[in-house]
Amino acid sequence: MNKVLGIIDGKEFTTGDTLLELSYLIAALLFVSGLKLLSHPESARRGNLWAASGMGLAMITTLLLHKTGEGAGIPLTNIWIIMTAIGLGAAIGWMIAKKVKMTAMPQLVSFYNATGGAASALVGLLEYPNAVAGDTGSILVTVLGLIIGSVAFSGSMIAYAKLDGKVGDLMKPYMTYINLVILIFTIGMGIYIVASPNQPSEMTWAIYTLMALSLIYGVMFVMPIGGADMPVVISLLNAFTGIAAAMAGFIYNNQAMILGGILVGAAGMILTVLMCKAMNRSLLNVIIGSFGVGASAAGGEHGTIKEITLSDAAVLLSYSQKVVVIPGYGLAVAQAQHIAHEMDELLESKGVEVKYAIHPVAGRMPGHMNVLLAEADVPYEKLVEMDDINPDMPNVDVAVVIGANDVVNPAAYDDPGSPIYGMPVINAHLAKNIIIMKRGMGKGYAGIENALFFNEKTRMLFGDAKNSIQKLVSEIKTM
């Protein structure tokens, strides 16, 4: 294993080194093909396994073949310490993954993202004192990894707390300026460290200060961002963690880390931009967070609200030909996905065609609604994406809106003053009848009036979604 095969850039490459580099290359290939498979429904599960095995390979070969200092492998005592840490982390991660409720998926992704970001930041913190003064390149990537990893960590923890309802929004107009000041200080500190002629080992105070500033910035950056924008933030922070991992990869000239990290960084950025498009917002707009401030220009034209009784709703649904269910986050909160599926099966047995119309950002993260309905065993072919269902909406007898609000708001079409003007929505207002299940007359997450509630074809069914559908199901059964 110690036979020197060749010398590149003054570094001796032994058989072991070459094997290690080769295994990193294979891991990198597994990451790319894993991600490729992950983006198709039929192969997605396999893709996840491929990526996971790439990760396992890179870890095992690192432990076996990596050399510390002068040609020696990692000392055995250290291997034990490392293995214990690996086991502990894996057990914690695994247990949470098995137990978590599908409604809590956005929180979970935020939490995992926080741990990944923190790990990258700690790697930077550990490696910084080993850098040599004047080696601008490696100090730069260390500092960048530390800043981005720390922001991803504290930002994701705040996102987690917000999604879990532990922390509310903090929206003050002056926060934009405070954030800008903190950001300038953080970047300034980073430049100072990179440019400093002092030995890094004598500058530990500076690197700790930089980490503290970055952590504060992460908190302040996510604090003012409103609930409706959370999916965008989660996706953006996810991209950050990837970039932080890639920066850490440059410290070690490690191709698996660079490729895996930047793959996530690039893909995460694309996903973030796609989501912004689905909500008709620019990324900058989301980050600065002007949503909900001074909303609703044309809020004056209220009509009357008409309620519907359970038995009338049951009759209307049972004698329809085409019913479209439009679920929103309210359905997830009420845990009503299972009973909703019971209702659609009951209606189908009566010859009613039932479909679910899924808005790309319904729920608290993109694609969240698909996961929730899959958990309730709703078959795939019943789930129709927004663009496919919209042309068919005028033929729909009843549109049943369950716990959704902004994704069916017609103001997106006809109210240029509305903050969601131009956002693609599901055309519930074109259906022949509309039943809206809502807890009360509160506004949606974005805090905007919804003219759909006052539409003359609309009937409201107030109450907890799960409870209402349960009663509706027994009502339909007695018919």
Place this chain on the structure above:
Amino acid sequence: MTSIQLILVVIFIVAAVVGYLLINNVPSRLHTPLMSGMNALSGVTIVGALLATAGALSGSNPVVGYIFGTLAIILAMINVAGGFAVTDRMLGMFGRNNQNRDKDD
């Protein structure tokens, strides 16, 4: 810049382009498992955590290395193991529905 670093910069650019091309056409129903899978992949920093800890434990300040190093490994491992496990669980639900459909047909 050494030739190794040059190669790595090329890898960086190629990976960014590949990431862009792969994601641009994913159906929205896969967005949640995709995000969670990518999230697990960003835990690749575990390799860095292993290397940093291995070095730090035999370095000049082993206590700092011990605390931060093991912490970094534990955190990265939560990200990796939890992320891949929960993605598999979600995709398993999707698969279960496909099987149901096959039985119904």
